[in-house]
Amino acid sequence: xxxxxxxxxxxxxxxSTSHASPSFPFQxxxxxxxxxxxxxxxANHHRHKMSCPSWRxxxxxxxxxxxTLVPEACExxxxxxxxxxxxxxxxxxxxxxxxxxxxxxTLGADGKDIWVFDIDETALSEIxxxxxxxxxxxxxxxxxxxxxxxxxxxxxxxxxxxxELYNNLxxxxxxxxxxxGTSESYREYxxxxxxxxxxxxxxxxxxxxxSEHGTTSFIYKSNKRTELVKAGYRIIGNMGDQWSDILxxxxxxxxxxxxxxxxxxx
Amino acid sequence: xxxxxxxxxxxxxxxSTSHASPSFPFQxxxxxxxxxxxxxxxANHHRHKMSCPSWRxxxxxxxxxxxTLVPEACExxxxxxxxxxxxxxxxxxxxxxxxxxxxxxTLGADGKDIWVFDIDETALSEIxxxxxxxxxxxxxxxxxxxxxxxxxxxxxxxxxxxxELYNNLxxxxxxxxxxxGTSESYREYxxxxxxxxxxxxxxxxxxxxxSEHGTTSFIYKSNKRTELVKAGYRIIGNMGDQWSDILxxxxxxxxxxxxxxxxxxx
Numbered sequence: 001x002x003x004x005x006x007x008x009x010x011x012x013x014x015x016s017t018s019h020a021s022p023s024f025p026f027q028x029x030x031x032x033x034x035x036x037x038x039x040x041x042x043a044n045h046h047r048h049k050m051s052c053p054s055w056r057x058x059x060x061x062x063x064x065x066x067x068t069l070v071p072e073a074c075e076x077x078x079x080x081x082x083x084x085x086x087x088x089x090x091x092x093x094x095x096x097x098x099x100x101x102x103x104x105x106t107l108g109a110d111g112k113d114i115w116v117f118d119i120d121e122t123a124l125s126e127i128x129x130x131x132x133x134x135x136x137x138x139x140x141x142x143x144x145x146x147x148x149x150x151x152x153x154x155x156x157x158x159x160x161x162x163x164e165l166y167n168n169l170x171x172x173x174x175x176x177x178x179x180x181g182t183s184e185s186y187r188e189y190x191x192x193x194x195x196x197x198x199x200x201x202x203x204x205x206x207x208x209x210x211s212e213h214g215t216t217s218f219i220y221k222s223n224k225r226t227e228l229v230k231a232g233y234r235i236i237g238n239m240g241d242q243w244s245d246i247l248x249x250x251x252x253x254x255x256x257x258x259x260x261x262x263x264x265x266x
Numbered sequence: 267x268x269x270x271x272x273x274x275x276x277x278x279x280x281x282s283t284s285h286a287s288p289s290f291p292f293q294x295x296x297x298x299x300x301x302x303x304x305x306x307x308x309a310n311h312h313r314h315k316m317s318c319p320s321w322r323x324x325x326x327x328x329x330x331x332x333x334t335l336v337p338e339a340c341e342x343x344x345x346x347x348x349x350x351x352x353x354x355x356x357x358x359x360x361x362x363x364x365x366x367x368x369x370x371x372t373l374g375a376d377g378k379d380i381w382v383f384d385i386d387e388t389a390l391s392e393i394x395x396x397x398x399x400x401x402x403x404x405x406x407x408x409x410x411x412x413x414x415x416x417x418x419x420x421x422x423x424x425x426x427x428x429x430e431l432y433n434n435l436x437x438x439x440x441x442x443x444x445x446x447g448t449s450e451s452y453r454e455y456x457x458x459x460x461x462x463x464x465x466x467x468x469x470x471x472x473x474x475x476x477s478e479h480g481t482t483s484f485i486y487k488s489n490k491r492t493e494l495v496k497a498g499y500r501i502i503g504n505m506g507d508q509w510s511d512i513l514x515x516x517x518x519x520x521x522x523x524x525x526x527x528x529x530x531x532x
Contacts, residue, residue: 054359061523093320
């Protein structure tokens with residue numbers, strides 16, 4: 001992974017297109033700035049340019065995995081994406097597709113049709129947290145203590161597109177299950193935040209138990225979904241911002257990936 | 267699916283941003299054009315806007331599935347994407363990540379480490395075909411006879427990023443396997459095209475047998491990969507432009523999704 005990330009830094013180049021911000025600082029010592037504004041690795045082995053839009057597409061399509069930080073050269077680009085209209089539009093596109101699918105699915109009479117949502121950057125938006133200068137939309141090293149303090153404030157707003165989908169799914173008869181990697185010890189804060197954000201009811205809100213703290217999100221969420229299926233639920237839809245939310249076992253009839261260029265969870 | 271596509275047409279709206287072309291014709295009767303250039307469905311039930319960039323992201327992330335045509339409103343957008351530099355940059359981003367991964371993988375001494383590539387819009391680019399007016403980058407109904415005539419010309423150029431990756435994988439010791447859904451009866455044309463494009467050697471070039479013609483690409487490619495694994499090969503990397511290339515059984519240690527907003531193969 002270290003090699004992979006340093007490779008990204010060595011190859012990230014912001015091209016002067018309308019999609020990219022005009023200039024970024026290159027502070028990694030492996031980067032050489034050229035007179036045309038291009039950058040290649042010092043060793044000149046990697047001559048291909050990677051723009052921030054290409055980096056974001058590669059992240060969203062699960063081509064770039066296990067990354068720890070937004071490349072410094074893309075910090076402004078990610079900030080603009082998250083704060084601009086495109087992020088919200090991209091989210092509404094996903095939830096529109098999901099709602100159309102949900103409407104066309106015939107539900108069973110037993111109340112066992114469920115829709116699974118992740119919480120952070122899915123049901124809730126933490127953009128207030130990530131926009132802080134020392135977080136920089138995922139371009140700065142993750143500070144767990146600071147993040148936990150934020151979670152305790154329980155003030156994250158809903159991701160508007162997802163709240164609207166939620167409000168449409170309930171009258172259709174779907175039961176809602178939230179699965180989050182947050183520790184069970186934070187249940188009070190999380191439930192408070194969810195209600196404050198407008199998620200007034202749910203079938204289950206599943207949090208990570210102490211015994212599960214060593215597992216990856218991929219394994220943990222797969223296990224939770226398998227538990228649900230074994231309990232007789234049918235997962236009709238499953239939506240999250242991470243690939244680890246929607247890959248693995250018992251992923252559901254359809255999965256939906258919301259955008260998130262700020263962080264990666266294995 | 268019909269319902270889904272008509273929903274897309276009913277909700278597609280090209281926003282006046284720098285990412286989208288300035289205007290598109292809306293010819294579906296369910297679309298109403300507003301004075302601000304926006305469009306909503308006649309029934310006004312779907313009030314959320316879907317821009318062409320959001321549509322493309324939703325396609326690339328496998329949120330929109332089983333679609334048959336590029337939305338008419340996005341024809342110009344897709345044309346510009348495919349013919350502009352962004353498509354090539356996005357491809358090179360994927361192959362750069364793949365090469366870094368390939369270099370960091372330690373190969374076995376038995377020559378059984380393979381890299382699987384799809385052919386169309388992966389090893390080869392059919393942009394000459396898709397740029398024809400009556401094909402319109404996937405916005406016009408698929409014409410199988412015309413497409414087959416094109417395949418017989420065997421003149422598709424390589425997708426530059428993939429040919430470069432191929433040329434880097436061989437000296438690293440990877441064996442190359444191409445898996446295509448093209449019929450076995452086209453082997454002569456396909457092999458001729460591959461060699462003409464610069465792919466001079468391969469371990470296997472697998473085409474669809476008569477007995478497999480009824481299967482989806484998803485099942486067919488899964489079966490081919492499982493055959494390879496049963497024959498003792500290790501699939502280290504697997505690259506294609508369709509999700510059906512890289513989902514299913516025996517997908518390989520890492521999968522890589524190239525962009526393709528022109529068509530969808532189940």
